[in-house]
Amino acid sequence: xxxxxxxxxxxxxxxxxxxxxxxxxxxxxxxxxxxxxxxxxxxxxxxxxxxxxxxxxxxxxxxxxxxxxxxxxxxxxxxxxxxxxxxxxxxxxxxxxxxxxxxxxxxxxxxxxxxxxxxxxxxxxxxxxxxxxxxxxxxxxxxxxxxxxxxxxxxxxxxxxxxxxxxxxxxxxxxxxxxxxxxxxxxxxxxxxxxxxxxxxxxxxxxxxxxxxxxxxxxxxxxxxxxxxxxxxxxxxxxxxxxxxxxxxxxxxxxxxxxxxxxxxxxxxxxxxxxxxxxxxxxxxxxxxxxxxxxxx
Numbered sequence: 460x461x462x463x464x465x466x467x468x469x470x471x472x473x474x475x476x477x478x479x480x481x482x483x484x485x486x487x488x489x490x491x492x493x494x495x496x497x498x499x500x501x502x503x504x505x506x507x508x509x510x511x512x513x514x515x516x517x518x519x520x521x522x523x524x525x526x527x528x529x530x531x532x533x534x535x536x537x538x539x540x541x542x543x544x545x546x547x548x549x550x551x552x553x554x555x556x557x558x559x560x561x562x563x564x565x566x567x568x569x570x571x572x573x574x575x576x577x578x579x580x581x582x583x584x585x586x587x588x589x590x591x592x593x594x595x596x597x598x599x600x601x602x603x604x605x606x607x608x609x610x611x612x613x614x615x616x617x618x619x620x621x622x623x624x625x626x627x628x629x630x631x632x633x634x635x636x637x638x639x640x641x642x643x644x645x646x647x648x649x650x651x652x653x654x655x656x657x658x659x660x661x662x663x664x665x666x667x668x669x670x671x672x673x674x675x676x677x678x679x680x681x682x683x684x685x686x687x688x689x690x691x692x693x694x695x696x697x698x699x700x701x702x703x704x705x706x707x708x709x710x711x712x713x714x715x716x717x718x719x720x721x722x723x724x725x726x727x728x729x730x731x732x733x734x735x736x737x738x739x740x741x742x743x744x745x746x747x748x749x750x751x752x753x754x755x756x
């Protein structure tokens with residue numbers, strides 16, 4: 460750091476009794492995603508007791524952006540840099556760039572990379588796995604992740620600077636509520652990670668603390684199956700539907716009201732039938748703000 464102090468990014472390595480594949484779990488790239496950090500720690504605690512039954516290596520990075528996590532903010536403090544926009548980083552750059560570079564160097568050669576996140580800021584989301592559109596093998600494995608949806612996404616303009624883009628086949632897990640811990644979501648994602656490790660040949664199925672038959676079988680969707688619903692007016696958005704509830708075309712998802720008078724400015728309806736993947740939790744909206752995402756059935 461400019462002060463001369465150092466910032467440690469911790470790696471916890473679990474080596475099985477038999478040689479095999481190397482899996483990497485990375486959480487906390489943005490500091491406002493505590494759900495992913497919790498999942499990383501709980502998976503690490505399980506592996507601590509099960510290392511002798513493992514095959515291969517599992518590396519867990521519980522928090523790649525510790526300064527931001529301590530403040531609960533997305534950006535690396537002082538530099539105000541989004542770590543998930545500067546990969547693969549630079550060995551000679553400022554501290555966030557050096558962390559991004561070192562992380563990529565340390566992970567290079569892994570057989571499977573899983574990024575653990577929380578929900579997007581201001582939203583409550585159903586648990587989901589995201590993979591690149593053409594990563595068929597990753598999508599097949601993610602079907603075992605105990606999530607509601609496996610979303611096969613086309614890389615957007617910002618994708619080349621993200622962590623997940625650096626390693627083909629990366630699976631991103633997220634869900635819950637932005638910058639919070641959500642009851643039940645952490646356990647669902649922990650079980651999903653452990654189940655994928657079993658399917659991938661790292662953990663013995665007999666050692667799992669659950670039976671695979673009790674896990675969720677997700678929907679597999681592409682970008683065209685997911686619709687972003689926006690507000691036409693500014694005001695306070697009041698949601699009227701729960702995450703992952705079934706919705707019909709024209710069903711009321713919420714209303715935007717004037718915060719001063721309480722008058723209803725507009726009603727927001729689902730454009731299609733399907734499931735509500737995400738709904739806005741932070742009520743302040745502007746014209747064009749996304750208030751929900753619907754998975755078309």
